[in-house]
Amino acid sequence: MNYESIFGTTASAINGGATPLNLVQTSQPAQPMATVLCCNCGVPIDGTAGLSMCYDCIKLSVDITEGIQRESTLNFCRNCERWLRPPNAWVTASLESRELLALCLKRLKGLGKVRLIDASFIWTEPHSRRIKVKLTVQGEAFGSAIVQQSFEVEYVVIAMQCPDCAKSFTANTWRATVQIRQKVPHKRTFFYLEQLILKHNAHRDTISIQETKDGLDFFYSQKNHAIKMIEFLSTVTPIRTKKSSELISMDTHTSVRSYKFTFSCEIVPICKDDLVCLPRKIAKASGNISQITLCNRVGNSVHLIDPITLDQMDLQSTTYWRQPFSTLSNSMNLTEFIVLDVEFTGFEKGKLALADVTVARSSDMGRNDISYYIRSHLGGILHPGDTVLGYFLSNVNFNHELWDTLDQSTVPEVVLVKKSYPRKKKNKGRNWRLRRMAKEYNTMEDMGSSMSTKQRQIEQDRVERDYEIFLQELEEDPELRSTINLYKSGNKTNRDVNMADAGTGIDADLQMGEAMETDPHGGESIDDDSEDEGSNAGSLPEVGLDELLDEIDELTLEDGYLEE
Template identity: 60%
Template structure:
């Protein structure tokens, strides 16, 4: 009985064999002749998977080729780019992919490195895991869409944006909205004309998408037309070119407007002589003498359109002599009784004007402001003739005016991006073209000054940090009273695709 108990407590003897490579003892029942470590060193489960591959990249539209013919937009080290890299590897379906990640490379090196971890069967009932790297060479080429853009008559749809005003401030703001929301990504070409911009597209759906964007950000009306390009009588197919004509309302920010009588009554019986305080998908008006506001949407305006009485180019500089707040406040506007005099009258006749304004929060005695001088002004307007001129103000103040030094305007610590546009119907050698260029530069400078003065307007656009030299030059004018843009409001300029 004791012998049986001794045999029962004795552990079973395990048969072991020695590894044929390193001599380490291992389980003999597994049927293997090599240990697990030696198998990992001698067997390559990644055999047949290439260590180098090519990625086709279009430098014009910054898209990668997804075989056979699709071009897709991928940011560096993104999921989409990683999926594209894995699809390019042949033989990857023979193993099990465990992990994949990018290895950092210089963005301009035209190299993309990916680290892969795979599992596979090396021998019978033996699964091993190995890690390796694959290097992709970015090959620059031109996609079919970009190739078409360099030839004539290849577009299928165009969006023509027009606004009949004497300045380009609205288009400059619209350009920044398009850039911020990347609404121009599908354009084949952009041309600048006398009264607006033309966007060309390879597909009708892309043009319709732009029309939807413009409708959401500006008071516009659109009209569509089509032209037959070719027709196949055998198959019954036809090709058309589509044109979307977009007209922006000719009312801009800071314009003085006389509302039609019925429209003013429908807008809460607001005073007919109002200022345009903001332009979005609607027109926003304010009565500077009562702080009453009204919003006019695009369909209402285009049912009975009306022009502006005076625009921002016709404003006159005034000097503030006295400010007496009345206590009425609505939002950021404070009603006040202001005594002003024209800057051109100081020292000559010293004529003063006692008016009521909505700028009581920012005006102080001695400040300069811009406004409309209505006294003894000949206005060619049917709506103005219907007003009771005895009760109209002599002066309508619009905004505070800041003195700027020329060096301050030249060197800023911020900048804006611009769209690449082609100039149509413009000869740079002509005198008229030079005048148009000087006018465009003045409009752009006024737009930049508006951004500096209005914090709410700056929040709707993307502003980028300027080079360090510009920041240094800007700091030289610390005594300039004009407002500045804080560094916390600026973005670092980074390209979406840095491969070049």
């Protein structure tokens, strides 16, 4: 078969009758490339590029990074943990963050002559006060050759004070203050509030913090910062706020006035585990709940519960301040009881369960056989032999106007509050710690000048006791622990916050909760090994490792990076 005639005919038809081209074309020989030898190493290179050296020799003989700084400085404020961005702006940036990398690049001179390809941090010792950055740049050499090179830049961190922090050490520089008060005989509310402020970083704009007898004072350089703090407090605690202003100066020509603003925030004086007697009008308006209730939880409202019927209500701050009343008793007056028998009623509501419990006072054990048959909301966690804390209302008389209006026949003899657990000894410590705010104690020092040494020691012991009770509440209540941050202790030696050396309330330190040698409710410390010998059937709840945060994630720059 003549394939050539067939292909020719087909090609002629496609080309519209034109003469077809030959199917097999003869390839033309490639033109030889003009090469020259490198003047340095003798390697053949393309001569059409107009270069006399190869790429490797150009990289060795040409430095495109010439004129770029290899050393620079960064200014850092220890108090507010901000970095200086010239000319006078102070920005917040964590270590090895994109914000800090951008600040480092802006401090380099001569970087605009080349093209930046990559930039990254190089690890340095935490206490070296050095930050190293590796840069990769591209630039032209000999007119047409593009060269890429990498080099390191070292920054020296210089500690200084920003203008805002410098003002905080000067008297009469604040423009707004938030005064938080709660008239209760303990400070556990402020310990919990402190943890909430640290978790949400609500003290960022604070220039100073002072402690007073019944609360804390937060000072701010701007009114907007104080209003922001009040909005945060209203979301976590039931408060009422009053505002006042003081005229400092006035320009008679422009009528421009300068004021100092004071915001007074008073927290509802009802705390967790307090015994509350409600006014009859409020009790009827809340579903006809019993007037004798327990405070189960405090958030932006006060959560009350009837321990006999499990009825619950939320007491709003506006409702309370419309008709204020005081509590019957607080957790400092709890009495220890021994559970003799538990009979479940079968009624449950959430985590609470009603049960008929037979209890006897611990002080009566071995002396008499007096027992009390009561109904309690702790039926789900109580067992015979447990130790429980409660209010002993039999033959008691409160100096309270609402107590006198009650029908005494309906008042229970005992109101159980919470289960008691054996406590660890001081030398065993805890596997977790809390972060603490550093405060200025100028006000306390002024007050302490009129106090004797014995009175100061009593006041210090009271604060330590309140803090230990707060730590115990965290151990016993997982729901309460979930609202704050707990950190791993790392088996380190306990260290207290040096309040006198702290300049502002912005600095923070990590402090481990240290157990007291004696039980804050009056009993002696019980070792873990003596659980089987004692009457307690349950053991102290332990904080799981999954609830703890790593210490390195929350260390401040002063503690973990700039500390000498």
